[in-house]
Amino acid sequence: xxxxxxxxxxxxxFNVNGIRSRLPHLLQWLEKEAPDIACLQELKAADxxxxxxxxxxxxxxxxxxxxxxxxxVAILARGGDPIESRRGLPGMRDDTQSRYLEAAAHxxxxxxxYLPNGNPRPGPKFDYKLQWFDRFIEHAQTLFDSKHPxxxxxxxxxxxTDALDIYDPTHWRKDALLxxxxxxRYEALLAQGWTDALRTLHPEEKxxxxxxxxxxHWPRNAGLRIDHLLLSDDLAPRLKAxxxxxxxxxxxxxxxHAPTWVEIGAKKAAKKVAKRKA
DNA sequence: ATGTCGTGCCCCGCACGA
Numbered sequence: 297x298x299x300x301x302x303x304x305x306x307x308x309x310f311n312v313n314g315i316r317s318r319l320p321h322l323l324q325w326l327e328k329e330a331p332d333i334a335c336l337q338e339l340k341a342a343d344x345x346x347x348x349x350x351x352x353x354x355x356x357x358x359x360x361x362x363x364x365x366x367x368x369v370a371i372l373a374r375g376g377d378p379i380e381s382r383r384g385l386p387g388m389r390d391d392t393q394s395r396y397l398e399a400a401a402h403x404x405x406x407x408x409x410y411l412p413n414g415n416p417r418p419g420p421k422f423d424y425k426l427q428w429f430d431r432f433i434e435h436a437q438t439l440f441d442s443k444h445p446x447x448x449x450x451x452x453x454x455x456x457t458d459a460l461d462i463y464d465p466t467h468w469r470k471d472a473l474l475x476x477x478x479x480x481r482y483e484a485l486l487a488q489g490w491t492d493a494l495r496t497l498h499p500e501e502k503x504x505x506x507x508x509x510x511x512x513h514w515p516r517n518a519g520l521r522i523d524h525l526l527l528s529d530d531l532a533p534r535l536k537a538x539x540x541x542x543x544x545x546x547x548x549x550x551x552x553h554a555p556t557w558v559e560i561g562a563k564k565a566a567k568k569v570a571k572r573k574a
Numbered sequence: 575a576t577g578t579c580g581t582g583c584c585c586c587g588c589a590c591g592a
Binding site: 318340364365366413415421453508509510511512513549551552 | 577590
């Protein structure tokens with residue numbers, strides 16, 4: 297249910313890369329970090345394969361949108377069930393890929409997304425990435441204009457800058473994650489007014505959320521920042537902390553992503569009008 | 575082209591996507 301009136305809110309996103317094989321890590325992380333809301337991506341499981349019992353036993357309610365083998369997203373809420381507000385993006389009726397789920401929980405609306413990777417480029421996969429991104433940008437505008445407290449959390453498959461969001465762009469020049477078309481769209485999103493939480497709190501720090509399995513990238517800390525949490529106008533002033541749970545990436549048999557989170561301060565109580573004595 | 579994972583199919587190795 298709702299966090300205590302004065303409690304802050306921790307919201308996280310975690311690309312698990314297979315919910316069934318990663319369940320022990322997920323549970324370990326939930327127990328240790330206890331996020332109030334967790335967005336998961338790359339479930340790689342059909343709806344029936346989602347481990348709802350274990351997640352309930354850990355104290356979380358959940359919504360999920362599965363798909364056999366690929367994609368799949370879920371929203372977890374500590375102590376209660378998230379209230380679904382959207383399943384899939386508007387304008388993408390024929391989309392067969394499970395990449396967007398939205399719900400209300402703990403007083404915020406959370407959009408959980410798994411933006412297409414887009415490789416190889418050029419090609420139909422890159423075209424699909426841009427098309428999906430455009431639909432997402434449209435929907436994000438609607439959410440932003442609603443003035444509701446909204447967090448858009450997920451694996452964006454965008455490395456926003458060469459300078460701070462990747463260990464070394466040299467070998468990634470042709471990758472879909474660094475293309476101008478990809479980055480322009482991320483910028484367009486920010487131009488709507490959204491706050492990139494991690495970058496805002498740590499403006500000059502190299503931050504990574506993903507280290508691929510190839511070439512010994514994790515031990516070398518050769519990472520990329522592609523998991524992002526964007527905050528609406530209403531939530532941005534309440535941003536207190538943000539970070540990456542790197543210890544999860546260091547576990548044996550880890551996902552290639554680490555959980556990434558924000559902490560939102562308590563909503564200020566509406567100013568009480570002094571009661572006039574009769 | 576390569577690296578290493580998780581998944582599913584079809585049978586115990588492969589193709590695929592990332």
